[in-house]
Amino acid sequence: MNAIEVRDVRKTYQRYGRRKHFGTLKSAILTGRVTRDLKADDAFEALRGVSFDVAAGKTFGIVGRNGSGKSTMLKLIAGIGRPSSGDVNVHGRVSALIELGAGFHPEISGRDNVFINGMMLGLSKREVSDRFDEIVAFAELADFIDEPVKTYSSGMYMRLGFSVAINVDPDVLLVDEVLAVGDEAFTHKCLDKFAEFRRRGRTVLLVTHSLDLVTRFCDEALWLDHGVARGQGDPRRVVDAYLMDVASAENRALDRASRPATETRRAEPHDMTTAVEGRWGTREAEILTVEFVGADGVAAHVFESGQALAIRMRVRAHQPLDDFVFGVGLFTADGVCCYGTNTDVEGAEPREFAGDGEVSFIIDSLCLVAGAYKVDVAVHRKNGAPYDYHRLLYTLRVTSRVNETGIVRPPHRWTFSSGIRISGL
């Protein structure tokens, strides 16, 4: 049986022009254009024909970028709005954790607010009294429940809101990115509560940017993109598909950002000690383009940690040279040098460099943790005088499935003695 059925749902938000925003009843009447003013100049389609089912008892995740229609979908399922076309069917009592503590009145006590909030969420007064102790205990507010809510910290406020909403004991629980509110301990409690919901066969619909949560908790996931379902199914696969799409979008953005630097900056010799980024040198030899190439030979800007990466430079010597050194440097976004090397320090002896050529610096396994990195490339004399120096002009992003910290990920493995059993590594 399905707990939630969504059939070809569209939601169009009317966008009104200037007339509607500044024009009001008075102007509508004066110009006799009441009906015209109420017609939208433009429509924004938040959802464009989305269909999916959530089987009862399943935990279902919705992922997608900002503005992809996730929250709109959730509101339609909650019944807060109605779809412009299509059907939304929900079986059983719904509770939505969209905004916690919405409707709390600051001047009155937590106790009164619990009653009113519970009734707003559809409980009877009796049901609230029956659950009152549980609600207060879960929110850990027993000492403060008779104080006015305005004296609560934002954490206390959210905890109380969460506690009321979750104790409505719905058949279908809708959660919109609310786990970020509490401290670590409370977040764990919430997750435990969700797990309990699952055990009891309740349905949970989770909208979140925490992909980790989706892969860990959900039985199924849906990826929304600009109001269209781009993928649905196994959460791991959906999340990976989504991540790849995000990576390629970032690629495109970084691509646009780095192109002007290589092509247009024909800077005069800078003062090398103060320059933060830029390009300088005598240009007897030149670095024409710089590309990052993955194992598949395709130029990109986003690489998975552990992948192969080649920094490929097209170079040109305007006159034959016998004194030349190629170098690269890798920096974190805040300027810490991760690694720098050149052909000279590695003991290479320059022989001849004439005309056009290609130089590749190949890293077999990119052992960096996730983050953005800046790259220096240069060609210069052995004494350091630059022909062409590109300082921090190129950005590459490293992604990782693992959330390590630091900069470098040394190739490593774990071993455990026989008494310790651990899986997943």
Next chain:
Amino acid sequence: MGARDRRSTPAHSRLLHSLRQLFRHRALVQSLVARDLKARYRGSTLGLLWSFVNPLLLLSIYTFVFTTVMPGARSNGIEHFSLFLFCGILPWTWFSSSLLESSNALIAGGNLIRKVLFPAEVLPIVTVFAGLVHFCLGLPILAAFFLYYRVPVALADLMWLPLIVVEQLLLTLGLALLLSALTVHFRDLRDLVANVLTLGFFLTPIIYPLSQAPAWARPWLNANPFTTLAVSYQEVLVVPGPFTGWPRLLMFAVVSVLVFAFGYFVFDRLRDTLAEEV
């Protein structure tokens, strides 16, 4: 729950359904009214006593103005002018404050409407009932004045009072629902309402008896829906002799039901737009 129940049903059965839902929410309305009263006086020294003091002070001001400052403006033929004033001002305060507050109710409660599945009509309804509570708290003071002036009240006339109150309740509810929903779309209504109410105060026989208005103005005054109510309150309470206005009062019952139904209908039609526009 709502998402499933309220789909593709004809308008009239939807209206009935919404009304039933509303009845189910009466406990919520009750709690919210109690919360409003509690919150309003929270932290003030006099607390709920303000509900008594406010009308008392208001009455003193009007009595002072019409008996001392400009005694000429005081209507002749009325024995106890302050009682007469009180009978009009008390219900008018309920009416006008309810409408003023309800025109802002949905905007103030926007967070609820946008983020929680919540019957939006509860908000304007709560303001009307909170006004009713204040009105009822003013009644003992009115009674005290009657005792003080030793004015007899005919019990037979007093029987009509509940009907007048119910009619006023329905009329106010209807207008409050209408205004609250329309204000979401036309924000100017808030200011417009404030001014129309000020005008209405003078266009209702509250500080003067209807009989004193010039003949040409009387049809206009009678067109004002609140006139029937104000006159009924005055006739039932202060004007000596049996209550003669009852046929008109009964006819007004129909009007008040229609106003309520119309207000609720408009609100129900605009319901879906509220969450987006608020």
